[in-house]
Amino acid sequence: MNLSLLVILPLITTLLVLLARGGGQVKAIALTGATLQLLLALFLLYAFGKERSAGDHSAMLFQANYSWFAPLHIYFHTGVDGISVAMILLTAFVVLAGVLVSWDTSFQTKEFFFLLVFLSAGAYGFFISLDLFTLFFFLEVAVIPKFLLIGIWGSGKKEYSAMKLALMLMAGSALVFTGLAGIYFKAGGSAHSFDMMQLAGGLIPVKVQLFFFPFVFIGFGIFTALFPFHTWVPDGHSSAPTAASMFLAGISMKLGGYGCLRVATFLMPDAAQHYAPWIIALSTIAIIYGAFATMMQTDLKYINAYSSVSHCGFVLLGIGMLTRTSVTGAVMQMVSHGLMTALFFAAIGMLYSRTHTRMVAQLGGLLKIMPFISTIFILAGLCSLGLPGLSGFAAEMTVFAGAWQQPSTAYRFATILACASIVVTAVYILRATGQSVLGPVTDSHYEQLPDAKWNEKLAGILLMAGILAIGLAPFWLQQLVSPGAEQIIQQAVKSVTIK
């Protein structure tokens, strides 16, 4: 299968969106494009599984390599392993759901859908790149549209939030770029290379790794709400329009997690070992502190934003623990959190568009009035607090079980703290659902409000299907991701045994 299709398809869609006349056409094209993306992603999953079961165990499948800028050794080198396939699937689900919930956009419709689809092209490109420069290029493609989406279609103090988000993510990109440039010039003597498959396997001298690892890891970490660089998350989410929130939490934050794994940990295994205590410390802080901070929030979007800080902490914890299981868990958590948080933001958006408030105290009793929306809201909450049968449980338990394999007492302590956060999660989730959709109806105006429309129902069902597919049968995702995790971990473990 030609992976470039994943980038080409959204690009064609954006072109058609530009050529379309009127909002109706724009939406139809965007919806068709997003549906095709999902079908393509599902086909990729099928083709990948078929290839693997046929006995192809090479690290990356469906590789293609085109020269892009020969003098600097920049290639358009693409290929996927199970981790990338999982992330691509996540992206496809969130994009389609995002297009569906934005169906009622009336202001600058064409530009809105253009940016939405364009962003997905960036995300796909990022996940299939095996060349550091190409990867960085797509990372940037995915950042700029978000600035515009929040700044133009956002709400509240949107200019401030858009600027903050863009600046912090740009700072992250700058750090990443510094790190990548360092790798390019310092690795493997004279042959400068951006090619990940060449650079992997300890080609980068340990000294270089130790110097540049923090740049790359913190840079990507900013994207995935690494403490203390998470402050863009609450503001960014609260001002973003629903679909942008879904993309931001569902896809963008995952770009960071994927980068931490694929670039930082995979290419610089010695440094990953060396800095592991720092990563674990920061992620544990993020988990606990994010959970407690969530408990005090009163705005539904802030609640979900802060809880994302806590949940993305599990991703970083899984990466920091550097066992096959914990890294598998980290990837599963990325997928799970992406689906769940997108569903949560979708539900919050639906409630907000009807009641015009996101304050928990002003809502109440909506389960009776809007059963569908309230039910997906509750289900997203239950997924967040780790109910077995929904995706969060399988992912978090894999991280915990993987983390526990590290016998050091300090790491055990961090794991116990991380486990303890699920109690705090239960507190804030049940507070939020108990007050906003349960309890008495707080405002008699709510009585007449309509339940979800077809597009909203479809989006909810789509994301719910993803959550259930992982929650009820997590083994397929675990089997998909685990070999990729193994490959990343091998380097790090080898580097220890050599020492």
Add this chain to the structure above:
Amino acid sequence: MPHPLHTALVVLLPLAGFVLLGLFGKRFGSKAGLVGVLVLALTTIFASMTAGGYFFSNGTVSGVFRPLKDLSFTWLAFSPNIKIEIGTLLDPISAMMIVVVSFVSLMVHLFSLGYMKGEERLHAYYAYLSLFTFSMLGLVLSSNIFQIYMFWELVGVSSYLLIGFYFQKPSAVAAAKKAFIVTRFADLGFLIGILVLSYYAETLDFGTLIQRLTDTQSSYSVGITAGSFMGISALTWGLVLVFAGGAGKSAMFPLHIWLPDAMEGPTPVSALIHAATMVVAGVFLVARLFPLYAFNEVALKVVTMTGLISAMFAAVIACTQTDIKRVLAYSTMSQIGYMMFALGLGAKGEYGLGYTASLFHLFTHAFFKSLLFLGAGAIIHLVHSNDMKDMGGLRKFMPITHISFLVACLAIAGIPPFAGFFSKEEILSTAYHDSFIFYLLLLLTSGLTAFYMFRLYFSIFWRREAHLHGHHGEGTMTMKLPLIVLMLCAVLAGFVPFGHFVSYNGQPLEMHVDLLFSIAPVLIALAGIGLAGWLYKSENDRPHSLATAMGGFYQAAYRKFYIDELYLFVTKKILFNLVGRPAAWIDRHIVNGAMNGLASVTGSISSAIKGLQSGKLQQYILYFFAGIALLTLLLIYRFASMPV
């Protein structure tokens, strides 16, 4: 002949019921209840066939019960050895439990037909009941310790949904939340306990886990007893932590605070989850891992003492409460305390009498306690109040409820020949053989039990005539039938030769009732009943003057010994105000401030130095000469300081 499929069907049928009612429940309208009852009836049949087959045909090998494991497939693999395998495990305790759970659930389904009649969200109610039954049956049939944890959490969430069924009542939502969070907190212990045990045993499978850790020769067992933290061995940590999870679900002191509040749910729900099923999950968990507990003196001691304290503590509180459901809730806590206590002593003595006695009490208690709750449901249905102050003289209005309630009270008080007598007798005998002090304390608690149960009985059915406006009789046939069936069970369950089925080592255990030994417990129970009758059978001011005479102690018991206030202090004052609020404040003001500060520093530096790029030639020349001057000075300084 339990076919593996039967065993799986026991779990899958209620699940199918849940999916059916959850997705299409609205279409059934008022028929949703019938669908639920039908599914549960089928489940009960399959459960009885499975259990019957196990006990009477294929469960034994040369007279000894052995576990039967079936249908194991890998749900999630953490590592090649440590994986969650979904399967079923039939052994005496799980076979006994599936019958109890499905049977009581069926009775509750049936009773709810009348009790919940006209309820708008009837389909949701029955869907939640099915979900709960599914989770509970899955829990008892689990063959893997992580599988049991999953069903454990599912039980928690379905209980959340059921307690909070009247979701427009803020108190119901709060109670549901409290129940979930307190048990979640306890489950944290369970989870970490699983991590500890599985790390050393390198398996999650119950059978293998127990076998590896109890074989003192094996490297696994050596590892877990050698590993220690804070001077306590890893095995003890693991077992005590797992027990913490069990204590949370079973409402053991000090994790009991959710149970009285949980009475906010519909009353039949309490009959199901707070009498016969969920609350005994903790006892079941310890029994499931019993060979391991038996291996560890410290963990057993913790189980015993927790049980003893809970039994006494709850019995004292139960004597003072006026909400009839809360009295029953504390009574449940007290009775489960008995079970835990006996289980903790189960490894002592030659036969492991405590183990059998504990599960026997679980078995009989399931019938009479769910009968009490259903009876309370019928009473509340008639009186529209939970408070015994609004009741009195009800025996005339509801004869069937009256008789069945009386039987259940006699059973729980331990009067022969009702079911509770037999099981309590064995527990007291276990205590007697271990320590005379334990025996005396439990004997006293028995007296208290008889007292508070008959205080309840006389206040509801005698005392005085309650004024009922336009009452509608005792309820429908579907409400009376379960009462009658359960009453028969409460009379007869004690005659089951329980030791033949459930014992510590799978071999039949003969339990005798020693007539001489039973004199003391029966006498003290009769004394309790007599006292209750003297105080509450007719209207008088004796209860009031007694309460006044007890003064502070009565008040403390009435206020449940201020445990709730203590929790509130810890959660509200400490966790919210000293951790949550500062975390949120620090994030907005310090961390975020630092990030914004970085941006504004960058901004001000850039605006400060942008004047340098003015484009004015004179200024540039000035900078140029200033630079030269500075460099010259530097050079001079450098050369001057050089040694010549």
